[in-house]
Amino acid sequence: AAVGKGNYRHFMEKELHEHPVVLGDTLRQHIDPATRAVVLPPLPFDPAVVPRITFSACGSAYLAAQVGRYWIEQVARIPVDSDVASELRYRDPPLPEGGAALLVSQSGETADTLAALRLLKQRGQHVLAVVNVSESTMDRESDGTLLTIAGPEIGVASTKAFTAQLAVLASLALGFGRARGTLSAGEEARLTAALLEVPGHAAALLEKGSEIQDMAREVALARDVLFLGRGSLYPIALEGALKLKEISYIHAEGYAAGEMKHGPIALIDRDVPVIALCPSGPLFEKTASNLQEAAARGGRIMAFTDAAGAPALRRFAERVVVLPTVDPFVAPILHAIPVQLLAYHVAVLKGTDVDQPRNLAKAVTVE
Numbered sequence: 001a002a003v004g005k006g007n008y009r010h011f012m013e014k015e016l017h018e019h020p021v022v023l024g025d026t027l028r029q030h031i032d033p034a035t036r037a038v039v040l041p042p043l044p045f046d047p048a049v050v051p052r053i054t055f056s057a058c059g060s061a062y063l064a065a066q067v068g069r070y071w072i073e074q075v076a077r078i079p080v081d082s083d084v085a086s087e088l089r090y091r092d093p094p095l096p097e098g099g100a101a102l103l104v105s106q107s108g109e110t111a112d113t114l115a116a117l118r119l120l121k122q123r124g125q126h127v128l129a130v131v132n133v134s135e136s137t138m139d140r141e142s143d144g145t146l147l148t149i150a151g152p153e154i155g156v157a158s159t160k161a162f163t164a165q166l167a168v169l170a171s172l173a174l175g176f177g178r179a180r181g182t183l184s185a186g187e188e189a190r191l192t193a194a195l196l197e198v199p200g201h202a203a204a205l206l207e208k209g210s211e212i213q214d215m216a217r218e219v220a221l222a223r224d225v226l227f228l229g230r231g232s233l234y235p236i237a238l239e240g241a242l243k244l245k246e247i248s249y250i251h252a253e254g255y256a257a258g259e260m261k262h263g264p265i266a267l268i269d270r271d272v273p274v275i276a277l278c279p280s281g282p283l284f285e286k287t288a289s290n291l292q293e294a295a296a297r298g299g300r301i302m303a304f305t306d307a308a309g310a311p312a313l314r315r316f317a318e319r320v321v322v323l324p325t326v327d328p329f330v331a332p333i334l335h336a337i338p339v340q341l342l343a344y345h346v347a348v349l350k351g352t353d354v355d356q357p358r359n360l361a362k363a364v365t366v367e
C-alpha cells in the first residue's frame with residue numbers, strides 16, 4: 001500500500017515524528033525489558049573470538065557504522081575497521097581469517113555497499129547486514145541479517161532509519177561485550193535500561209520544536225556552518241553537516257572538535273555558526289575548551305548539551321539547547337534527532353524540496 005504523509009507537510013517531518021515508535025520497536029527486538037538482557041539472534045560469527053570487525057556502508061548508514069565502531073571498541077574491546085564502501089572495495093585491506101563484516105544500509109540495495117559485501121564474503125569474512133528492507137539484496141546475500149524496524153522511509157535524507165541503525169548497533173555492542181566478558185551483567189542492565197529510555201526522551205525532544213526552529217532561523221542565513229563533536233558524537237557532527245548540506249544546500253562541515261585547531265579555526269568568524277554536540281561526560285571539558293577557543297575568535301557557538309553541561313557552556317555560547325540527561329553511551333542517538341530537526345527546519349525556511357533534494361537519490365544502485 002502507498003505510504004501517505006498524513007497531516008505532515010513532508011515525509012521527512014512525518015518520519016522524524018516516528019522516532020519514538022521506531023526506536024522502541026527496534027530496541028525491543030534485542031533487549032528483554034523484563035531481564036534487561038540483550039538477546040541477539042544466532043550470528044554468523046562468534047563475537048567471543050572474532051579477531052576483527054570490518055564495517056562498510058555509504059552516506060548516513062556509514063556514519064551510523066562509525067558510531068557502532070566507537071561503541072564496539074569501547075564496550076567489547078574488539079578491533080574494528082570501517083570505511084565507506086566505495087573506498088573499501090578498492091582498498092584491498094588485509095583481512096583476518098574468520099573475521100566479521102558488518103554492512104549497514106537502509107535500502108539493502110546501495111551498489112557500493114553491495115559490492116563491499118560481496119568482496120568481504122569472497123575474502124572469507126562472515127557477513128552480517130543491518131538493513132531496513134527485508135528481502136533486499138543485502139538481506140539475501142549476507143550470512144545473517146539484523147533488521148531495523150523503521151518501516152518505509154520515503155524522504156531521501158535518512159532520519160528514523162539512521163537512529164534505528166544506531167539502536168541495533170548499540171544492542172550489538174552490548175551483546176558482544178557480554179560474549180567477550182568485557183561487560184558485567186550489572187553494566188549491561190544499566191546500559192540497556194538507558195537504551196530503553198531513549199524512545200521516551202525522543203518523544204520529549206520532538207516537543208522542543210520551537211527552540212530548534214529559532215536556531216534554524218539563524219542557521220538559514222549562514223553560508224557555511226561547522227559542526228563539532230568528540231568521541232561517539234563526532235560521527236553525529238558529521239551527520240549533522242551531511243543532513244544540512246543535503247536538504248538546505250548550505251555548505252557545512254563536520255569536524256572532530258580537537259582537530260578544529262588544525263584547519264577549520266581559520267574560518268571562524270561571526271558569519272560561521274559553530275554547532276556543537278557537547279553532552280556532559282568524560283569528554284565534556286575537552287570539547288568545551290575547544291568551543292571556548294572558537295568563541296574567543298568571534299565564533300557564534302550554538303550547543304546541544306544536557307543540564308549538567310549547560311552552565312559551563314552558557315558562559316560563552318550564544319545558544320544552548322538542553323537535551324534530556326542520559327548515560328553518555330546513548331547520547332549519540334539522542335543528539336542525532338535535534339540535528340536532523342535543525343536541518344529540516346532550515347530546509348523549510350529556505351524553501352528547498354525537502355523530500356527530494358536536487359541531484360540525490362534515495363537508493364544509489366549504480367556505482
Ligand code: G6P
Nearest residue numbers: 058059060061105106107110158
Ligand atoms: C543515499 C541516500 C542517503 C543514504 C545513502 C546510503 O545517498 O540519499 O540518505 O544514507 O544513500 O543508502 P542505504 O540505503 O545504503 O542506507
